[in-house]
Amino acid sequence: xxxxxxxxxxxxxxxxxxxxxxxxxxxxxxxxxxxxxxxxxxxxxxxxxxxxxxxxxxxxxxxxxxxxxxxxxxxxxxxxxxxxxxxxxxxxxxxxxxxxxxxxxxxxxxxxxxxxxxxxxxxxxxxxxxxxxxxxxxxxxxxxxxxxxxxxxxxxxxxxxxxxxxxxxxxxxxxxxxxxxxxxxxxxxxxxxxxxxxxxxxxxxxxxxxxxxxxxxxxxxxxxxxxxxxxxxxxxxxxxxxxxxxxxxxxxxxxxxxxxxxxxxxxxxxxxxxxxxxx
Numbered sequence: 001x002x003x004x005x006x007x008x009x010x011x012x013x014x015x016x017x018x019x020x021x022x023x024x025x026x027x028x029x030x031x032x033x034x035x036x037x038x039x040x041x042x043x044x045x046x047x048x049x050x051x052x053x054x055x056x057x058x059x060x061x062x063x064x065x066x067x068x069x070x071x072x073x074x075x076x077x078x079x080x081x082x083x084x085x086x087x088x089x090x091x092x093x094x095x096x097x098x099x100x101x102x103x104x105x106x107x108x109x110x111x112x113x114x115x116x117x118x119x120x121x122x123x124x125x126x127x128x129x130x131x132x133x134x135x136x137x138x139x140x141x142x143x144x145x146x147x148x149x150x151x152x153x154x155x156x157x158x159x160x161x162x163x164x165x166x167x168x169x170x171x172x173x174x175x176x177x178x179x180x181x182x183x184x185x186x187x188x189x190x191x192x193x194x195x196x197x198x199x200x201x202x203x204x205x206x207x208x209x210x211x212x213x214x215x216x217x218x219x220x221x222x223x224x225x226x227x228x229x230x231x232x233x234x235x236x237x238x239x240x241x242x243x244x245x246x247x248x249x250x251x252x253x254x255x256x257x258x259x260x261x262x263x264x265x266x267x268x269x270x271x272x273x274x275x276x277x278x279x
Contacts, residue, residue, distance in 0.1 A: 003102065003250040004095075004117040004211050010088055011128055014045060018085045020137075021047040024101035025092040025120070026064075026240065030184060038092055042130040044116075044123060048079045048137055050089070050101050052240075062265050063185075063238045064100070066151065069144035072108045080137025083110055090116035090123070094209015096201075099243040103259055109145030115247060118210040125208075152233050152260045154267060161194060161274065166231035168196040169224070171241040172264065179277030184237070188268035191275040193235070197224045201241035204248040217248050228252060235260040235267075 013019050023043045025035030039049045055075045057065040066072065081087055087105060091098040098115045105113045116123070124130070152160075160166045170192050175181035177198040179190035192198070203220050206212050212220070221228060232249060236242035239261050246257040260267075267273045 001255075003114060003247055003255065005088055005114040006117050007123050007126055007128065010044075010116055013086075020079075020081055020085050020087050021045075022050045022079070022081070022087060022089045022101060023047045023091070023120070024050045024052065024089050024098045026052050026097035026100070028184065033092075035092065035097070040134060041132060042120075042124075043132075043135075044090065044120065045129055045131045046135060047090075048081075048135050050076075050079065052097060052100055052104070055104075062262055065239070065261055066104060066107060069108055069146045072104070073142040073144040076105070076108075077140045077142040080140050081105075081110070082140040082142055083112070086112045086114065088114050088116055090119040092120045094119045094121045095205050095211055095244060095247065097240055099247040100240045103150070103243040103246055107147050107150040107259075109147055115211075118208055121209045149256060150258050152258045154260075154262055154270065154273065157193065157233070157235075157260055157267070158273070160233060164195075166233045166258075167226060168193050168260070169221075169226055169232055169234050169245055170196045170198050170264075171201040171234060171236035171245045172198070173200050173202075174198060176237075178279060183264065183268060185265055188264065189275050190268075191277040192264075193267065194274050194276050196235070197226050199224045199226065199245060201236065201244040204244060211248060211251060214251060217252055221249075221252070228254060233258045233260055235263045237263055238265045239263045 027033040052064040089098045089101045234242040234245040242259045249257045
């Protein structure tokens with residue numbers, strides 16, 4: 001099943017009892033934008049706002065790490081989300097943070113989750129309706145659950161590096177991957193995990209913000225030396241764009257790809273975690 005849905009199909013289904021729409025817009029601090037503020041100014045009718053920095057583990061200083069299944073279930077239940085409806089997630093830029101919300105929901109046992117292809121950017125370009133202000137949904141009862149195979153920790157990654165059981169694929173830009181550009185978060189080493197492949201996330205997203213078609217995606221991963229028949233774990237700076245690669249791999253039929261939740265925000269701060277520079 002394709003993990004993305006077109007703006008046309010979403011427009012046809014808006015208002016359906018078995019559909020929920022989620023705005024997952026998020027920006028890096030240096031971008032100077034607020035997803036929550038932009039949501040209030042304009043969002044797809046009926047959409048609720050999913051704040052990845054708020055629905056997160058509050059016991060760590062790592063950014064937007066997954067919370068416990070119990071905390072996650074309570075938070076998304078308050079947004080009116082449940083496992084017996086279709087959930088469509090979008091963001092302002094096309095496809096970026098929406099993929100993180102898609103992966104988070106799936107990691108917590110939601111199976112009927114899709115990303116809006118092209119996001120709000122495409123929706124607005126097509127002059128489709130938006131609304132302002134907040135949405136106050138009827139709360140849903142959600143039982144805690146987790147799909148542990150979709151989430152990887154630092155210890156898991158250490159084990160994978162030793163065993164070679166899965167290939168790490170890094171979504172950061174090439175300069176950061178090679179250690180030629182500093183990390184945007186202070187205190188982190190530069191470079192990447194030994195043996196990781198590099199597929200910058202913007203390669204899998206077209207200029208209009210839509211996910212590239214299957215043929216192009218396959219060629220992109222092949223060019224990076226990624227064997228799609230071998231287990232893959234995606235990583236990035238903080239687990240956001242790693243989810244974009246997981247989304248792209250789902251379009252290629254690899255819909256159980258795991259994400260290293262802490263990504264380089266965690267790994268780059270661990271003094272004993274192996275890191276290399278260069279290609």
